[in-house]
Amino acid sequence: MHENRPGTARERLLAAALDLFAEHGVSGTSLQMIADRLGVTKAAVYHQFQSKDDIVLAVxxxxxxxxxxxxxxxxxxxxxxxxxxxxxxxxxxxxxxxxxxxxxxxxxxxxxxxxxxxxxxxxxxxxxxxxxxxxxxxxxxxxxxxxxxxxxxxxxxxxxxxxxxxxxxxxxxxxxxxxxxx
Amino acid sequence: MHENRPGTARERLLAAALDLFAEHGVSGTSLQMIADRLGVTKAAVYHQFQSKDDIVLAVxxxxxxxxxxxxxxxxxxxxxxxxxxxxxxxxxxxxxxxxxxxxxxxxxxxxxxxxxxxxxxxxxxxxxxxxxxxxxxxxxxxxxxxxxxxxxxxxxxxxxxxxxxxxxxxxxxxxxxxxxxx
Known part of the structure; x- marks a missing residue:
């Protein structure tokens, strides 16, 4: 995982998600895009959150x-x-x-x-x-x-x-x- | 095309697009969704607008x-x-x-x-x-x-x-x- 942001893996995921939501809206952001932004696999994202709704709620x-x-x-x-x-x-x-x-x-x-x-x-x-x-x-x-x-x-x-x-x-x-x- | 809205085909398309943008955001709305909402083919949408950006600009x-x-x-x-x-x-x-x-x-x-x-x-x-x-x-x-x-x-x-x-x-x-x- 990219280490260019401080915080835990979960915090980095939520920060990346928020950046993408700001650029594309929530509907325009996929779990794959979040994974790509972090340099991890989609499975790694699913390991922490079951769905995009769960990510939005965590944000x-x-x-x-x-x-x-x-x-x-x-x-x-x-x-x-x-x-x-x-x-x-x-x-x-x-x-x-x-x-x-x-x-x-x-x-x-x-x-x-x-x-x-x-x-x-x-x-x-x-x-x-x-x-x-x-x-x-x-x-x-x-x-x-x-x-x-x-x-x-x-x-x-x-x-x-x-x-x-x-x-x-x-x-x-x-x-x-x-x-x-x- | 469904005739449940007044106006020209173009006006009905823009009204349907705006409804969908309100429900899903622009990024979350596809040309296919707009076509489905109107009961037409995606080709019929492309016949009027070259891209989703063109639809947004027309709105x-x-x-x-x-x-x-x-x-x-x-x-x-x-x-x-x-x-x-x-x-x-x-x-x-x-x-x-x-x-x-x-x-x-x-x-x-x-x-x-x-x-x-x-x-x-x-x-x-x-x-x-x-x-x-x-x-x-x-x-x-x-x-x-x-x-x-x-x-x-x-x-x-x-x-x-x-x-x-x-x-x-x-x-x-x-x-x-x-x-x-x-």
Missing amino acids: IDPALSRLGPIADHAEAQRGHVARRDTVLHGVVDLVVEFRKVSATLSFDPVVMRLVRAHPALRSLQRIRRLLGGTAPDPGSRVRMAVLSGGLMMAGADPAVIRLDDEDYRDHLLAAARRILVR | IDPALSRLGPIADHAEAQRGHVARRDTVLHGVVDLVVEFRKVSATLSFDPVVMRLVRAHPALRSLQRIRRLLGGTAPDPGSRVRMAVLSGGLMMAGADPAVIRLDDEDYRDHLLAAARRILVR
């Missing part, structure tokens, strides 16, 4: 598993404003930490299908309610949609890709507040 | 060809505020009119490759300058990235998908102004 799970704790932490706060702020901080931190995963995979059709069947979907719905309320009016629904799309895709924008994480986080939080806070 | 061209006139119209205004407002209106109208194309294809890796080689890329860069200025600071760059991602993806959000075009346009414009206007 997104570290991010998805953070959603529940973000919602828990926010719901433990008193008052709408504190809850909303706690969620915003949590989500922005998550987007910054996983900016490549987020921008590459959030709107991939394969990933959307997997997330719809994933337990984390409930946490995502809790987060939306914490940000937009339980009965949002049309204006609030559109702002939430713009915020979701904007936060998830911003990390892929060539104009911001070189910002360090701290600047990126601060500016993202400020942009999110402009959208949500009257 | 996005009606939207891309609007970018130049939007930038022209805005640059003909006097003053930064009038220019920015003209661009915002033009872009929001475009996103509303092409919301399915925009949400399905804006961040597809195949589409991003095709747009990078497309003459419309220059218009897109003019539009960014009209919105963000020629030397945007990091905060402004992040706001532009959030705005781009947010506008392009919002149309796909299940929470807004049923809004009629007029409401959607008004709320989108309001959300965009919150992000951009101090």
Whole structure:
């Protein structure tokens, strides 16, 4: 196996898969392409993952598993404003930490299908309610949609890709507040 | 050919292709899948388009060809505020009119490759300058990235998908102004 990346074989496989997903989309990436990128056989890939879906889930799970704790932490706060702020901080931190995963995979059709069947979907719905309320009016629904799309895709924008994480986080939080806070 | 959609054979082909792109991504959609969806042979698809790239370009061209006139119209205004407002209106109208194309294809890796080689890329860069200025600071760059991602993806959000075009346009414009206007 090529040794040009640090980490375990599993980590290198997931990093190579994410690179290929960004170049070709999930549907356009085969297990053979992942094997070729790593310089291993397809059997070696199958030794670690049973299917491409399993690889996608392994790439997104570290991010998805953070959603529940973000919602828990926010719901433990008193008052709408504190809850909303706690969620915003949590989500922005998550987007910054996983900016490549987020921008590459959030709107991939394969990933959307997997997330719809994933337990984390409930946490995502809790987060939306914490940000937009339980009965949002049309204006609030559109702002939430713009915020979701904007936060998830911003990390892929060539104009911001070189910002360090701290600047990126601060500016993202400020942009999110402009959208949500009257 | 199935007659369950209105329009010419070419329009039906592009509509079927867009449906499949939304379900599988562009890379995950083959000419055979498009032929099967329409109930025609792959040869019949090749009769109209030489390659999948040609189909993708035919799907996005009606939207891309609007970018130049939007930038022209805005640059003909006097003053930064009038220019920015003209661009915002033009872009929001475009996103509303092409919301399915925009949400399905804006961040597809195949589409991003095709747009990078497309003459419309220059218009897109003019539009960014009209919105963000020629030397945007990091905060402004992040706001532009959030705005781009947010506008392009919002149309796909299940929470807004049923809004009629007029409401959607008004709320989108309001959300965009919150992000951009101090």
